[in-house]
Amino acid sequence: MEAISHEKLSSNSFLAVLLITILMIIIIIIIVQTKKSRTSKPTTRPPPPGPWRLPVIGNLHQLAANGGRSLPHRRLAELAKRYGPDVMLLQLGELSHVIISTPEAARLVMKTHDLTFASRPSLLAVDILFSRNDVAFAPYGEHWRQMRKICTLELFSAKRVGSFRWIREQEVANLVTTLRTAAHQDEPVVDLTDLVQKLLGSVTSWATFGTIRGSNEMFLKVAKKFEDVVAGFRISDLYPSLTFLPVLTGFEGKLKKMRLEADSILDAIIDERRSQRSSRSGRDGEVGDYLLDVLLNLHENPSQLGFPLTMEAIKAVTLELFLAGIETSAKIIEWTMSEMIKHPKVMQKAQEEVREAFGEKGDIEEASLHRLKYLDSIIKESLRLHPPGPLLLPRENGESVELRGYHVPAKTKVFVNAWAINRDPRYWPEAEEFYPERFNDRMIDYRGNDFQFIPFGAGRRMCPGYDFGVEVVKLTLANLIFHFQWKLPGEMRPESLDMTERFGASVGREYALRVIPVPYHGN
Numbered sequence: 001m002e003a004i005s006h007e008k009l010s011s012n013s014f015l016a017v018l019l020i021t022i023l024m025i026i027i028i029i030i031i032v033q034t035k036k037s038r039t040s041k042p043t044t045r046p047p048p049p050g051p052w053r054l055p056v057i058g059n060l061h062q063l064a065a066n067g068g069r070s071l072p073h074r075r076l077a078e079l080a081k082r083y084g085p086d087v088m089l090l091q092l093g094e095l096s097h098v099i100i101s102t103p104e105a106a107r108l109v110m111k112t113h114d115l116t117f118a119s120r121p122s123l124l125a126v127d128i129l130f131s132r133n134d135v136a137f138a139p140y141g142e143h144w145r146q147m148r149k150i151c152t153l154e155l156f157s158a159k160r161v162g163s164f165r166w167i168r169e170q171e172v173a174n175l176v177t178t179l180r181t182a183a184h185q186d187e188p189v190v191d192l193t194d195l196v197q198k199l200l201g202s203v204t205s206w207a208t209f210g211t212i213r214g215s216n217e218m219f220l221k222v223a224k225k226f227e228d229v230v231a232g233f234r235i236s237d238l239y240p241s242l243t244f245l246p247v248l249t250g251f252e253g254k255l256k257k258m259r260l261e262a263d264s265i266l267d268a269i270i271d272e273r274r275s276q277r278s279s280r281s282g283r284d285g286e287v288g289d290y291l292l293d294v295l296l297n298l299h300e301n302p303s304q305l306g307f308p309l310t311m312e313a314i315k316a317v318t319l320e321l322f323l324a325g326i327e328t329s330a331k332i333i334e335w336t337m338s339e340m341i342k343h344p345k346v347m348q349k350a351q352e353e354v355r356e357a358f359g360e361k362g363d364i365e366e367a368s369l370h371r372l373k374y375l376d377s378i379i380k381e382s383l384r385l386h387p388p389g390p391l392l393l394p395r396e397n398g399e400s401v402e403l404r405g406y407h408v409p410a411k412t413k414v415f416v417n418a419w420a421i422n423r424d425p426r427y428w429p430e431a432e433e434f435y436p437e438r439f440n441d442r443m444i445d446y447r448g449n450d451f452q453f454i455p456f457g458a459g460r461r462m463c464p465g466y467d468f469g470v471e472v473v474k475l476t477l478a479n480l481i482f483h484f485q486w487k488l489p490g491e492m493r494p495e496s497l498d499m500t501e502r503f504g505a506s507v508g509r510e511y512a513l514r515v516i517p518v519p520y521h522g523n
């Protein structure tokens, strides 16, 4: 009896504390929101249109409609259709978010006012993981400019991407061998999603560190965990004034632990590399050719760049190479394979092209991939319908600006819904259909000039690694369709292949792609 009343008492007092805490949170938010609206400058232009909002949460309930089952890019496209097809304003928690959903408005943000929108907002996860020393999430300024220069001139230049050709060719050949072995087993179904991710992990590890053994594998696992925490809209980012929230929920602690883990793995890899470098100095080959060597060279010879490259920045960029490079490319490979399996005529046409180009020999050299024009169209169509970064990366405007007649105050978070733009029916007839031929006679490209097709973004913050990504995507696909016919397990018919998406830092398939490889040349 006493135990029961004691329990009741403690649960009552817990409830009371919970209620008081919630009340305090609401009061703080209202004070912050009122202060903000008082301090914002009066303007003659109206704000962009948007749905009605509730106090404290703003439009969060609309974003989370359908029990949160609609993925953010899809839900934002639905809301935009009703409330702001071009430019839409949402209040998510404490912060104003502008959503861009047409090529015309995207051009304004990423071309006309590119400089104004060139910054990235602060996000708790990346602030802790990278301390804003990286490239992708760094605010616009001197640090970002320098890091971006290193990316374009040193890390992802055409020459550098070409120099890793042998790595890609070797790793893709290993994948083909693995698939051939699997094809001769009693149970030949393979998890292509997993195999492709491993392939991309190995290619990135080789290109970055010159090896894929030991701690590098651990590092791949850490990078995968980072992927999970960087994605989506986090309460801690929507209510930045409630600094105690991520502490209470344990999110901040989790992030700090991940950062420590990544740092210690990276420190070990870098120490090993530095000692190899000093013991081999003066000799040609190996050392000096990989991305980490490039960064260490620049650190040791700051005069080459004209500014110092810190070890913190080297670690942040190295980690980011894994985050940015593996999942995006892996996902576009699995989407393209899924679409080709779902559309057997497209698959057949692509196989005829690659088999005609490379004959019986089957040594698909990267240098000859330019002959595969239809495969180019297929990859573009896949990037159009399944951009791995459907909302690109968020941008932030340094100063207030007018967009399509609407006033956008400084420091607004801006999302460009590339997924919706890539399906704009004004530019893409039968936009929902997978129809690669639509690219055959059109010069539309993904290099940031055609705003109806922006899977890599555009403007100053556009992806600098697209050549790096597309080379490995094309080489892998060419090999997969050259060496194998592809079947679905059991009685599954191609048209019933499930294409549900799973939201993450990059959007892939909800269910792994499980397929049967049947060797083509009978080997």
Ligand code: HEM
Residues within 6 Å of the ligand: 135, 136, 137, 148, 151, 320, 321, 324, 325, 326, 328, 329, 332, 387, 388, 389, 392, 393, 394, 455, 456, 457, 458, 460, 461, 462, 463, 464, 465, 466, 468, 469, 470, 473
């Ligand atoms: C198919 C593969 C890839 C896709 C679809 C992709 C897509 C994107 C997108 C949408 C952005 C944001 C652009 C914006 O905000 O306007 C981005 C940024 C970035 N990507 Fe990629 N990416 C891919 C491969 C890669 C690879 C292989 C690397 C490097 C190894 C890379 C490195 C980066 C970096 C560093 C940024 C940040 C740029 C900045 O903020 O200045 N990406 N990528």
